[in-house]
Ligand SMILES: Nc1ncnc2c1ncn2[C@@H]1O[C@H](COP(=O)(O)OP(=O)(O)O)[C@@H](O)[C@H]1O
């Protein structure tokens with residue numbers, strides 16, 4: 382597969398001296414979903430804005446679909462759909478008109494059939510003749526998505542699509558994202574919500590203070606960084622971890638009914654056998670065993 | 686040239702205009718009627734013909750210019766300032782279009798509105814006074830160029846403005862005085878010598894003079910000077926806008 386987005390050595394220093402991006406390089410393959418995680422002010426929006434032509438990069442090169450965003454901006458930008466972080470819409474305009482505008486603006490021929498499909502997909506068809514100001518916040522966000530999709534982009538940028546959105550709409554959006562992926566659309570989204578990245582991304586990038594500090598396949602990331610937890614439930618509560626088990630990394634639950642053992646999946650596996658042996662030697666009765674993998678959230682927090 | 690994109694911007698802007706058609710239409714008509722009543726009936730009766738033209742007829746070109754210039758500036762400046770203010774400008778700036786296409790869309794729409802209003806005022810004037818337009822083609826040419834050049838000026842103003850006060854203050858403090866002192870309601874030759882020379886530094890003088898020449902074959906400055914002035918002014922505004930987009934000033938940080 383070819384690279385749909387290719388960023389090399391991108392830096393951005395705003396006029397007030399604020400450095401928002403520092404030497405960021407990043408490639409995204411066609412049809413891939415990349416989630417960019419990072420705290421507020423990390424530079425996520427600046428990165429997207431630089432690609433879309435809203436911010437002038439201080440250094441570096443960006444290619445979209447093989448086209449340089451500076452020297453060949455027409456070809457590059459016609460591939461891009463952008464859903465901005467802030468809800469920016471003309472309040473007095475009708476939904477259908479704003480969507481038609483977006484399509485025309487990108488130089489596409491009028492195609493109301495296609496726009497109907499997009500609006501239906503986003504449950505906006507009933508509202509096509511409503512004015513923007515009559516819509517709820519969630520619907521406005523859908524209109525922004527519809528506008529971005531109106532010109533049939535090959536790369537979709539979603540800047541914090543879940544900010545201020547209810548659970549139902551978030552699920553719908555995830556579904557839409559996977560439908561778009563199946564059509565080969567490349568998707569780059571930024572988010573605060575780790576569960577969002579975990580649910581839909583193929584790859585995860587973490588931006589902190591303008592630097593891309595991590596970029597990895599989601600599964601590999603969870604596997605590589607992930608610790609597993611073995612939860613050992615006991616028949617009857619104990620007051621403390623028995624002395625002969627102290628050399629293991631064990632944590633007793635508050636009610637004394639279970640012992641948690643943290644271990645690395647890369648570590649030697651006979652540790653668990655030893656632990657279980659020693660537990661039975663210590664005369665503890667096991668009622669249940671359960672393992673769980675740490676989430677991206679825990680990894681994320683440990684990184685920053 | 687990407688005509689679909691230009692058309693999209695143009696149509697979108699004109700929709701805004703048609704939504705408020707009644708206001709756009711009624712206010713210039715009423716103010717024109719007021720001018721005719723005050724300057725024409727009340728004051729005009731005491732003024733003899735100016736340069737051989739009946740005073741009420743004399744002020745018609747100036748009245749049209751006054752409205753067209755202020756409307757062009759306010760339409761164009763609002764047209765680009767509003768999307769900047771509410772944030773919808775992101776879409777235009779991220780579209781696969783160049784500065785010329787953006788300008789043609791926004792300025793074209795603003796100029797069309799101003800032209801429409803100019804024609805409405807001309808039609809209104811016909812109820813008050815008989816006018817014979819000696820050079821109709823030149824008249825239309827001047828009107829169209831004035832609409833375009835002042836819309837370009839308004840576009841620059843809209844990009845520059847950081848708040849609504851600035852947006853309204855500049856037309857009020859700069860454009861309106863220039864237009865009033867540009868000979869809308871009098872001939873420059875009626876001024877003392879000193880002020881005649883000062884007037885020549887006012888670009889609006891050339892536009893109104895040329896426009897009036899198209900009506901009555903009489904002008905303060907030569908028609909060719911007027912034509913040159915409006916072409917230079919238009920070119921200057923386009924150059925400034927080119928620089929704005931080149932540097933991303935106030936549009937792309
Ligand atoms: N137009 C601007 N001018 C100056 N500084 C800016 C501008 N936009 C963003 N910044 C600064 O750049 C940094 C990154 O911002 P942003 O890209 O919006 O982060 P994020 O989207 O990750 O929250 C922040 O410190 C922010 O204050």
Ligand SMILES: [Mg+2]
Nearest residue numbers: 425426427466
């Ligand atoms: Mg942001």
